[in-house]
Amino acid sequence: MSRPEDAEGEAPTAEMAPDAAAVAPASPDGFRLEGELPRVMRLSRKTLAVLGGTAGIAIGGALLWALRPVDPKAAQELYEVTSPNRSEAVTGAPADYGAVPKLGPPLPGDLGRPIVSAQKAGEPVPVPAMGPPTADPRQTAREQARQRALQEREVAEGSRLFLGGGSAAAAVSGILDAQPSAADPAKEAGTHTAARKAFLARGPQRAFESSERVVAPSSAAVVQAGTVIPAALITGIRSDLPGQITAQVTQNVYDSPTGRLLLIPQGARLVGEYDSDVAAGQRRVLLAWDRLILPGGGSIRLDREPAGDASGMAGAEDRVNNHWGRMLRAAVVSSFLGIGTELAADGDGDLVRALRSGLQDSTNEAGRRLVERELSVPPTLTVRPGFSLRVIVTRDLILEEQLASSRR
Known part of the structure; x- marks a missing residue:
């Protein structure tokens, strides 16, 4: 049975072959749905390199030509002057210094012209002397010394810097009478020598030891000058306007002689103010404390005690706004x-x-x-609350009442 099936299967194949060959398309080009793409034209790399090199050479040459040093050229004279015109003042002047006319002796203003005219006419006319007579140098020196002595006498009579109870005029008169009227070189040399000896003899007039003595503290409950009180700000600071500040003591402060008596406990309050007058370039705020309030209610005046930062520098520095x-x-x-x-x-x-x-x-x-x-506009200085600072004691603080209340 397999053979008839094979025969039946092969018969249709042979019959369908001519039909398939009859319906096959002649060429697939008729079924294309898109047009032809444009051809891309590319530039040659060699051409671009040549053009770029040529442009670079041209630009470089133009730059070198523009920056070349320009040689100054002499201006061409358009009109040559062979005989330039000269003024009469130049032509009438002497050709050299030997031909310059020499001036004669000085003559008086009113009679000068007649005297010159008479001399030109050949008449002997005596020339009167001109100028003041020549003074004797010695006489001039003596006169100057006398004037200087008179001035010194007047100055000395007006001053009262003399010891011994005598009058200034009498003392000065005796001194000036003993001096010669003319300047004596030997006397001047002796004066300079005396001044040098006085300079060598002059020394410090202070004693080698101080007259002050050690003073015992007036009370055992004393916080002496130089003590540092640690504190922290409760209120902030802004230098635009003046204002008050408060701070709180952060550590116990004991007496200065022994260091065992608690005088300023932790939690005490400090009241003061800050300086709002800020200059250009300033970065620190100046603080001053006026009052110390103790926990028990007592208080003491601090007399403008200064404050510094944790390093001990004067003032406080936190934030600076320079605008x-x-x-x-x-x-x-x-x-x-x-x-x-x-x-x-x-x-x-x-x-x-x-x-x-x-x-x-x-x-x-x-x-x-x-x-x-x-x-x-000055800079604005700002110090935030909680800033750590130090109060520097400059005068001794006696806190006996605080010591008595703490012992109760």
Whole structure:
């Protein structure tokens, strides 16, 4: 039975072969749904390299040609002057210094011209002497010494820096009478020698030991000067306005002689104020304490005790605001105002230029005032609550009442 099935299966195959060959398409090109893609044209790398090199050489050559040193050329004289014109003052002047006329002796102003005319006419005319007579140097020196002595006498008579109870005028008169009227070189040399001896003999007039003696403390309950009281701020500080500050003692403070008696317990309050007058560039706030309040209710005046930070430096430093943002904004506004007034057109009339000039001056002045105002603003110093500080005792504090109350 397998053979007839095979025969039946093979018969249709042979019959269908001619039909399949008849319906097959001649070419698949007729069934394409998209058009032809454009061809891409690429640039040659060699061509780009050549063009780039040529452009670089051209730019470099132009740069070298533009930066070459320019040799100054002498200006060509357009018109040659063979015989330049000279002024009469130059042509009439002497050719050399030997031909310069020499001046004669000085003559009086009223008679000078007649005397010169008579001398030119050949008449012998005596020339009167001119100028003051020559003074004797010795006489001049004596006169100067006398004037100097008189001035010293007047100054000495007016002063009272003399010891011994005598009058100043009499003492000065005796001294000046003993001196010669003329300057004596030997006397001056002796004066200089005496001054040198006085300088060598002059020394410190203070004694080698101090007259002060050691003073015992007036009480056992004393906190002496130099003691440091640790504290911390309760209220903050801002230097824009003045104000009061309070702080709290953070450690027990004992007496200075023995260090065993508790005088300022932890928790005591400090009351003071800070300095709000801040200068440019300042970074620290100055503090001063006026009162110490003890836990039992007692208090003591501190007389403006200074305060420092944890390192002992005067004042307190935490945060500093220099207002750089405000100054930058003021500078930018001033710059824009100046730029706006500089923009002027060439075709503007005189009235427009005058108005623009006035506006320019006003805006420049406003911008300058704005910048100056921001520059004059001092920095703002801020100290936050809890800042650790130290109170420096400058005067002894007697706390006997606190010692008595603590013993009860």
